[in-house]
Amino acid sequence: MAAPLRSFATTALRQAHAGKLVNKSLSAPVAAKAIARPFTASSSPDRQGPSATPPASQQAQILLEDPKAGFGFVRHNPLPPKPRRRGVTEIRGPYYSAVGPRYLADVLEIAGPHIDGLKFAGGSFALLPEAPLRQLLDLAHAHGAYVSTGGWIEHILSSGGTDAVDHYLTRCKALGFDVVELSAGFISLPPDDWVRLAERVRAAGLEPKPELGIQFGAGGDTSAAELRAIGTSDPGRVVDLARRFVRDAGVERVMIESEGITENVGDSWRTDVINDILRELPLENVMFEAADPAVFNWYIREFGVDVNLFVDHSQIVQLAGLRAGIWGKSDTFGKITTFRPPDTLS
Numbered sequence: 001m002a003a004p005l006r007s008f009a010t011t012a013l014r015q016a017h018a019g020k021l022v023n024k025s026l027s028a029p030v031a032a033k034a035i036a037r038p039f040t041a042s043s044s045p046d047r048q049g050p051s052a053t054p055p056a057s058q059q060a061q062i063l064l065e066d067p068k069a070g071f072g073f074v075r076h077n078p079l080p081p082k083p084r085r086r087g088v089t090e091i092r093g094p095y096y097s098a099v100g101p102r103y104l105a106d107v108l109e110i111a112g113p114h115i116d117g118l119k120f121a122g123g124s125f126a127l128l129p130e131a132p133l134r135q136l137l138d139l140a141h142a143h144g145a146y147v148s149t150g151g152w153i154e155h156i157l158s159s160g161g162t163d164a165v166d167h168y169l170t171r172c173k174a175l176g177f178d179v180v181e182l183s184a185g186f187i188s189l190p191p192d193d194w195v196r197l198a199e200r201v202r203a204a205g206l207e208p209k210p211e212l213g214i215q216f217g218a219g220g221d222t223s224a225a226e227l228r229a230i231g232t233s234d235p236g237r238v239v240d241l242a243r244r245f246v247r248d249a250g251v252e253r254v255m256i257e258s259e260g261i262t263e264n265v266g267d268s269w270r271t272d273v274i275n276d277i278l279r280e281l282p283l284e285n286v287m288f289e290a291a292d293p294a295v296f297n298w299y300i301r302e303f304g305v306d307v308n309l310f311v312d313h314s315q316i317v318q319l320a321g322l323r324a325g326i327w328g329k330s331d332t333f334g335k336i337t338t339f340r341p342p343d344t345l346s
Contacts, residue, residue: 040178041083041147087307087323089319090118094136097313101132114320115140117145117148117179148209149172181209181211183210185213195245198251210245212238253284255287262298263295291310
């Protein structure tokens with residue numbers, strides 16, 4: 001999928017949130033591509049408080065980018081402005097920690113320039129009262145970050161069918177979510193149905209983000225012993241599904257589940273699966289779950305600063321330092337570099 005201009009992406013997203021959806025008479029692949037755009041913060045006019053992505057000129061400048069009053073004289077990898085298609089960092093919101101509006105405000109105040117998306121794992125957002133939930137979404141949007149559901153669609157599918165899915169998507173849109181994750185770690189979903197579900201999400205004015213993996217039972221803190229007993233699926237299936245979502249259904253980005261690849265696998269990571277995926281898909285169309293410093297250190301070392309990663313919010317500063325090339329582990333310290341002349345950063 002060709003990388004659209006940022007101006008086009010912003011316009012398309014605003015139209016989607018204003019209810020100007022693609023004509024449903026279009027064929028599914030055409031409809032998908034017609035509104036494809038980078039994940040971007042919502043600018044819905046009916047939301048409370050600031051929610052549009054701040055222009056690059058208004059985004060907070062980090063000291064590392066300030067040559068006069070900061071540390072711009074230090075060698076570092078420059079931080080591209082939002083919205084980004086590569087080097088995207090999505091963080092986990094309320095799940096392992098009870099992240100409320102004041103907590104998130106602190107995180108975004110110090111690390112907002114490095115955060116592209118906020119994800120609510122599982123159905124965690126359904127456990128919150130509506131007022132603080134909307135505050136969390138508005139805070140993310142005010143800092144130019146999109147907001148994604150976790151994989152709660154599995155519970156919706158297993159308990160209510162088509163009507164429940166449509167109600168779920170309608171409510172997610174009304175609350176201000178931008179992205180709906182489509183995982184199937186605990187259920188068996190035919191590929192055609194999975195693609196059809198992605199099209200349903202886009203028709204609702206939201207961006208689908210399929211989560212793919214080789215480990216059945218992943219995503220729910222299942223013990224390593226249980227996962228080993230279940231076994232893993234053929235990596236070729238993940239590659240085929242990812243290719244179908246991106247190339248045929250026009251999905252902008254797929255998430256790759258870490259379990260079975262870099263998590264709960266002992267000492268031997270399935271790096272073959274990662275390389276198989278990236279042989280078939282461009283880097284910008286894939287995001288890897290990497291909520292462990294050793295894992296995201298490896299991804300940055302192997303694929304550079306442009307790899308898209310999902311981490312816990314507590315790890316954002318460490319990851320940002322690694323991407324900037326100003327800190328790292330023994331195998332990455334002083335070794336993460338880029339070649340980015342100023343005219344390539346806009």
